[in-house]
Amino acid sequence: MTESLDATDWAILAEVERDARIPYTELARRVNLSPSATTERVRRLEAAEVITGYRAEVNLHRTGYPVLAVVRLKYPGTRHEPLHRLLAERPEILECLRTTGDDCYVLKVAATSTAHLEQLVDALAQFGSTTTNVVLSQTLPLRGPREPRASTVG
Template sequence: MAENLDATDWTILAELQNDGRLPLTELGKRINLSASATTERVRRLESLGVITAYRAEIDLAAVGLPILAVVRLKYPGSKHEPLHRLLAERTEILECLRTTGDDCYQLKIAATSMPHLEQVVNELAAFGSTATSIVYSQPLSYRGPRR
């Protein structure tokens, strides 16, 4: 797929990752294309599945979730559906990555308090052993790929 992306496509992706609400006319000015050519490029990237969503970045503390943690989960066995159900139910779980190595999953959790975090981690511990790290700060938020 990456071989189908040219420099203009990568510039569009970078601009939209910086500001997903950027008007297409402004995006066109920034990449030196007409609004119609820009619209066509963006629609193509969406139809190819390169652009999969547009989201708002939320300040967790501002919405009452000041505690951010990364939880590593060792999940014995191969029936992962119960965990997937919990992931769908618990909106505090912001992200879940299935990984190789000692841990099967790494989860990012936002909580209102330490007791709240403990409650979520206890639910995860029903699936296997956990290790929790509290996030002090986030020097680099997810930024997406760049070229």
């Protein structure tokens, strides 16, 4: 589907990403379409699974999880089901990416304290060696891709 996204689709994606609760009438105004055409475009993007959902951004600090960390895990072996069970059981594990390279997994975790983070890292360490980095600040918030720019190399 990526090759069939036009500039209007990319504009819709940018606006919906900025505010997932934007009314179709306002979205239509911002992307210069009628509300019905905008609604149809959004539905097409959802059906094609370009838009896969809508979410609220939660302030971790205000919910009692002020410690954010990235944990890298080297997981020896091929039986990953026990780790997957732990991921499902621990809500403080916010994201888990399976990666190539020295680390098998990269996890984004939130903790109530450094002691809580230590307990979480200990739970993960049963699966392999870990490296933990505490996040000091979020320089760039999570975002989706942007419309590809035409190459100026020629």
